[in-house]
Amino acid sequence: xxxxxxxxxxxxxxxxxxxxxxxxxxxxxxxxxxxxxxxxxxxxxxxxxxxxxxxxxxxxxxxxxxxxxxxxxxxxxxxxxxxxxxxxxxxxxxxxxxxxxxxxxxxxxxxxxxxxxxxxxxxxxxxxxxxxxxxxxxxxxxxxxxxxxxxxxxxxxxxxxxxxxxxxxxxxxxxxxxxxxxxxxxxxxxxxxxxxxxxxxxxxxxxxxxxxxxxxxxx
Amino acid sequence: xxxxxxxxxxxxxxxxxxxxxxxxxxxxxxxxxxxxxxxxxxxxxxxxxxxxxxxxxxxxxxxxxxxxxxxxxxxxxxxxxxxxxxxxxxxxxxxxxxxxxxxxxxxxxxxxxxxxxxxxxxxxxxxxxxxxxxxxxxxxxxxxxxxxxxxxxxxxxxxxxxxxxxxxxxxxxxxxxxxxxxxxxxxxxxxxxxxxxxxxxxxxxxxxxxxxxxxxxxxxxxxxxxxxxxxxxxxxxxxxx
Numbered sequence: 001x002x003x004x005x006x007x008x009x010x011x012x013x014x015x016x017x018x019x020x021x022x023x024x025x026x027x028x029x030x031x032x033x034x035x036x037x038x039x040x041x042x043x044x045x046x047x048x049x050x051x052x053x054x055x056x057x058x059x060x061x062x063x064x065x066x067x068x069x070x071x072x073x074x075x076x077x078x079x080x081x082x083x084x085x086x087x088x089x090x091x092x093x094x095x096x097x098x099x100x101x102x103x104x105x106x107x108x109x110x111x112x113x114x115x116x117x118x119x120x121x122x123x124x125x126x127x128x129x130x131x132x133x134x135x136x137x138x139x140x141x142x143x144x145x146x147x148x149x150x151x152x153x154x155x156x157x158x159x160x161x162x163x164x165x166x167x168x169x170x171x172x173x174x175x176x177x178x179x180x181x182x183x184x185x186x187x188x189x190x191x192x193x194x195x196x197x198x199x200x201x202x203x204x205x206x207x208x209x210x211x212x213x214x215x216x217x218x219x
Numbered sequence: 220x221x222x223x224x225x226x227x228x229x230x231x232x233x234x235x236x237x238x239x240x241x242x243x244x245x246x247x248x249x250x251x252x253x254x255x256x257x258x259x260x261x262x263x264x265x266x267x268x269x270x271x272x273x274x275x276x277x278x279x280x281x282x283x284x285x286x287x288x289x290x291x292x293x294x295x296x297x298x299x300x301x302x303x304x305x306x307x308x309x310x311x312x313x314x315x316x317x318x319x320x321x322x323x324x325x326x327x328x329x330x331x332x333x334x335x336x337x338x339x340x341x342x343x344x345x346x347x348x349x350x351x352x353x354x355x356x357x358x359x360x361x362x363x364x365x366x367x368x369x370x371x372x373x374x375x376x377x378x379x380x381x382x383x384x385x386x387x388x389x390x391x392x393x394x395x396x397x398x399x400x401x402x403x404x405x406x407x408x409x410x411x412x413x414x415x416x417x418x419x420x421x422x423x424x425x426x427x428x429x430x431x432x433x434x435x436x437x438x439x440x441x442x443x444x445x446x447x448x449x450x451x452x453x454x455x456x457x458x459x460x
Contacts, residue, residue, distance in 0.1 A: 014376060017272055039325060103400040148261065152352065152365050152368060153352070153355075154356075156353065162351060162355050163351065165344075165347070165348050165351050166348045166369065168344060168348075168353070169341045169342070169345040169348060169373070169376070170345075170372065172341050172344075173341070173376075173379070204375060208371070208372055212287075212368050212371065212372075215364055215367075215368055216364070216365065216368060
């Protein structure tokens with residue numbers, strides 16, 4: 001399972017490196033969204049605003065939805081899914097691989113966007129650095145849930161509006177936990193309970209994905 | 220014989236219990252010392268929430284699990300899961316509406332970002348997402364599999380919703396019928412009305428499920444017959460040309 005996961009993750013990341021969609025399309029979109037958030041806050045409020053963590057996760061949500069669609073479109077061309085199915089790969093491995101590739105891409109995006117939050121939303125650098133581990137865990141949970149929901153919504157072939165509708169209720173608790181942990185990191189609150197929620201969510205989505213991804217691939 | 224009798228009695232018994240709840244709730248039970256007449260809404264709100272969260276959502280999730288298990292896989296399970304989720308969506312919306320009507324005079328706001336309210340709203344979005352997912356797929360098998368998986372994932376939110384009042388500091392009250400030791404906190408006619416309401420709404424769910432299920436069977440039959448008619452028409456057209 002792990003070997004297949006690494007193979008699938010490697011394949012997805014190689015495709016992403018060659019196509020450069022992440023670098024030239026998704027990243028500029030994320031930065032642009034952060035700039036708009038800064039403009040919405042205005043010059044007088046950006047420095048002492050408590051909205052920074054929420055706005056960061058709002059942008060991460062938009063970016064994540066784009067990346068999930070992208071991750072599913074890779075196998076979206078006619079016949080690709082069927083030919084992958086005939087290889088007889090373990091669906092749990094495929095799920096883990098796709099989730100890992102998506103997580104790596106989202107880790108990179110989140111690091112850049114955290115820098116953007118410091119620059120554009122004036123969130124504290126030390127607090128942001130303290131929030132980094134929790135951001136990475138939340139983003140990994142988003143990647144695991146997103147891979148599952150990407151497959152549920154039709155694997156890049158279903159209507160594009162379905163993915164946000166399906167994934168929002170699943171993402172909402174993760175985003176709330178992320179926002180609270182970032183806020184607590186900035187304002188010196190206790191982080192452990194948000195860490196716990198994030199880790200439980202990550203474990204739950206990984207377990208569900210490993211168990212049920214095969215059912216979705218069959219269909 | 221017993222099955223037929225119970226099916227025939229389900230509607231009338233439900234109607235009688237609902238009427239009884241209305242009569243007891245509005246005329247027989249006393250006003251609350253603190254809440255006054257507002258307490259009468261509580262003969263509806265907990266029962267609606269009970270059906271929304273546990274009875275109908277639970278039925279949908281169990282039917283989805285049974286659909287995914289190869290031994291019990293059948294179109295009937297898929298239909299039950301779908302119909303129960305549809306009813307759950309309606310009852311979840313009613314839960315939020317009745318809660319909001321109670322919340323305005325009690326808390327001073329129609330809506331609060333409270334853990335119980337938020338998790339119930341998230342559950343409603345899950346139910347609506349389930350219905351959207353079903354409409355997005357035309358192939359019955361693909362639709363059934365995907366929606367079954369989605370229902371199982373959505374079920375994670377039910378315990379979060381249930382325990383949210385214990386896990387977080389919420390505006391919504393915790394357990395208010397039983398104490399931790401299992402003793403009743405509500406007494407007399409109020410307790411009786413509450414239980415009649417719970418039982419009545421549970422029967423209402425089964426009555427609605429049965430009616431909705433029959434409608435779904437007829438819709439499927441009509442779809443397949445109209446497909447056959449279309450094929451027959453094409454054959455006839457082919458024969459003419």
